[in-house]
Amino acid sequence: xxxxxxxxxxxxxxxxxxxxxxxxxxxxxxxxxxxxxxxxxxxxxxxxxxxxxxxxxxxxxxxxxxxxxxxxxxxxxxxxxxxxxxxxxxxxxxxxxxxxxxxxxxxxxxxxxxxxxxxxxxxxxxxxxxxxxxxxxxxxxxxxxxxxxxxxxxxxxxxxxxxxxxx
Numbered sequence: 001x002x003x004x005x006x007x008x009x010x011x012x013x014x015x016x017x018x019x020x021x022x023x024x025x026x027x028x029x030x031x032x033x034x035x036x037x038x039x040x041x042x043x044x045x046x047x048x049x050x051x052x053x054x055x056x057x058x059x060x061x062x063x064x065x066x067x068x069x070x071x072x073x074x075x076x077x078x079x080x081x082x083x084x085x086x087x088x089x090x091x092x093x094x095x096x097x098x099x100x101x102x103x104x105x106x107x108x109x110x111x112x113x114x115x116x117x118x119x120x121x122x123x124x125x126x127x128x129x130x131x132x133x134x135x136x137x138x139x140x141x142x143x144x145x146x147x148x149x150x151x152x153x154x155x156x157x158x159x160x161x162x163x164x165x166x167x
Contacts, residue, residue: 004092005157005160012046018070020052023100026057026154036054037054037055037093037094037096038052038055038093038094038095038096038117038118038119038122039051039052039053039054039055039056039070039090039092039093040052040090040091040092040093040119040121040122040141041053041088041089041090041091042084042086042088042089042091043064043088045068045086048067049064049065049066050064050065050066050067050068050091051063051064051065051082051084051088052065052069052079053084054096054104054115055096055135056096056104058113059104059105060084061081061104061135062081062082062083062084063079063080063081063082063128064079064080064082065077065078065079065142069092069122069126069142069149069161070142070144071075071122071123071124071144072144072147073124073144073145073146073147074143074144075143075144076141076142076143076144077141077142077143077149078139078141078142079128079135079140079141079142079158080138080140081138081139081140088135090094091121092119092120092121093098093115093119093120093121094116094118094120094122095117095119096103096115096116096117096118097115097116097118098113098114099114099115099116099125100114111129111130111133112127112128112129113128114126114127114128114145115127115128116148117126117148118148121147123147123148124144124145124146124147125144125145125146125148126142126143126144127142127145128140128141128142128143128144129143141160
């Protein structure tokens with residue numbers, strides 16, 4: 001599975017990303033009207049994994065995660081940076097807020113992106129730390145910093161059915 005994820009071209013164009021549909025929210029836009037969107041997509045090809053897609057304004061970034069994202073503070077998940085690609089079942093949608101003094105693009109360049117997720121299943125503060133970089137692949141660790149409102153317990157996360165929505 002990792003070889004397949006590594007072969008995905010991260011320099012290509014990305015397909016359009018849908019806006020999460022959450023009642024009472026400004027169409028997935030933050031208070032300033034900028035897109036700040038979270039999407040977690042399950043992808044069964046080459047073994048089940050999750051695509052964590054974050055959008056900060058015009059900047060969009062995606063990681064393939066072999067295990068479901070954790071709700072337990074201190075838990076770490078391997079995350080391979082990839083281009084957005086293909087269809088899959090929507091596992092979670094919501095908003096993302098960048099935390100820290102750096103802009104999200106500068107934080108990615110520095111190898112440490114801290115953010116808060118408010119989704120239907122994922123809530124809390126997370127940090128993405130770059131662990132390895134080569135010419136064709138970036139490996140990161142997704143670390144749960146603090147859990148927010150209860151989501152799905154970790155022992156049920158992988159078993160929870162994705163929504164009927166797909167893209």
